[in-house]
Amino acid sequence: MVYPLLWMVASAFKPESDIFSDPGLWPATFTTENFTQGWDALGIPFSTFFLNSFVIAAISVLGNLLSCSLAAYAFARLDFRFKKTLFAAMLATLMLPFHVTLVPQYILFQSIDWTNTYFPLVVPKFLAVDAFFIFLMVQFMRGLPRTLDDAATVDGCGPFGVFWRIILPLMRPALAVAAIFTFIWTWNDFLGPLLYISDRALYTAPIALNAFLDSTGASSWGPMFAMSILSILPLFLVFLFAQKHLINGIATTGLK
């Protein structure tokens, strides 16, 4: 199962000629040249692309946590008109293939000169477009005892106070799941940056890899594998340190 992954890691440390001839997992000749060569292959060091990816992922996590938890609190705890209709609309957007909105969104973002910036990638996160997390958080909030809200209300907390002081601290597990999956999805996102980012200095790691492939054909596997490994390293770290949340998130909600 993980043999291809391990082989990729091993190949990153092999000289180019050994990659094709040696299916073993231990490099016969050990070299780090692939890393140094790949790092600067695009003229701009890969650190730039990683930093760009990190910035986008971090802002996206913040946006999703904030906007989704706000909406979820309204659905789980507050009364308002059209609540049922809006909740149904939210669930309906979960099923929507994003291609349906792709073209008009592009036209919209282009018309306000947002192409070649990170705005099209991060602004939607502050508008709770990943409705899945709203659903997740509503489900979680429904499990929290209402007596806590009532007690805080009696003590003079308004709806915002209850949300900030009572609900948010209790929702940490749900917030963790949302944060982890937002990070993974934005880190892996290929189509978004491919569409909106054309300036090389603004590239994220996935489209930098793609550009690498385009520029060299498929001739320099060693350096490409080296950069590929580095590009999935953050995901691997998330996997190591947040496994419990990851597995729980999938088991209860079917996130991928």
Place this chain on the structure above:
Amino acid sequence: MSVNTASPPGTTVAVPPTGDLPERGRRRRKRRWAAWLFLLPWLVGLFGITLGPMIASLYLSFTDYNLLGRLSFVGFDNYVRMFTDDPRFLSACLVTLKYVLVSVPLQLTFALALATLLNRGLRGLAFYRSVYYLPSLLGSSVAIALLWRQIFGGSGLVNTALGALGMTDLPNWIATPEWALGTLIVLNVWTFGSPMIIFLAGLRQVPQELYDAASVDGANAWGRFRRITMPMLTPVIFFNLVLQMINAFQAFTQSYIISGGSGGPVDSTLFYTLYLYQKAFTDFDMGYASAMAWFLLVVIGLFTGAAFFTSRYWVHYDGE
């Protein structure tokens, strides 16, 4: 509720007079108003980034528009063109359909088989679960698609291994029209980890008494699986099926990287979404791409609907 919202003694004095509104009504009104504040970001997103563009894309699908020139209304032309005058569209449909219909059942079968094995109280369950999940986590990344390109290339890992077994005349899998889609199917099956975890969670819910009773009645392992595990798991199978089907219809990155964005060789890996991307952002045929998007929406809707419709015949919920 009404009892709790009454102010405790002492606080009522501090509240400034607020006209004729009784305290409770005022507070409820304030809460209603607050609800809209909480919803505001989502509402802006719903109308500005989801519903608005959705309606715009429906309108665009009846137009001819290339971003620069004038937009002209053409009625159902785009939809007619799709089915009568665009062989690439039809081949993209076929490729995607094959991909969904082959890779999803295979992936779910693997997931269920492995979950059943792991559920037998194997030692180190957590370790195996993680190892099998790892490909799911990385499967949609560019890095893995690159790896696939090498593995199934002419002098890639697969051919090295097969060559060692004495086979000769091995194809370049990625560059052969008959095999290229197969490599993408293998890639999707390889990411069976996340449905497997959902199956594992489902298996935990099956009461042990049922198995014990069946064993007493003389059922063997296969009988227990077929008569107890399978029926009890049908809701989870259904859930996984719908989820993975919707995902598979929208697969994009892997086919883009493996074919270098072309969908080749000979359109054999031209996924529907990749063709849509080419139409919209290479040919700038925005109207046509929008029509394709709406057709995809309808197809996914039909498949999901069919799953829900047939579910009453094969999905068993508790107490039935």
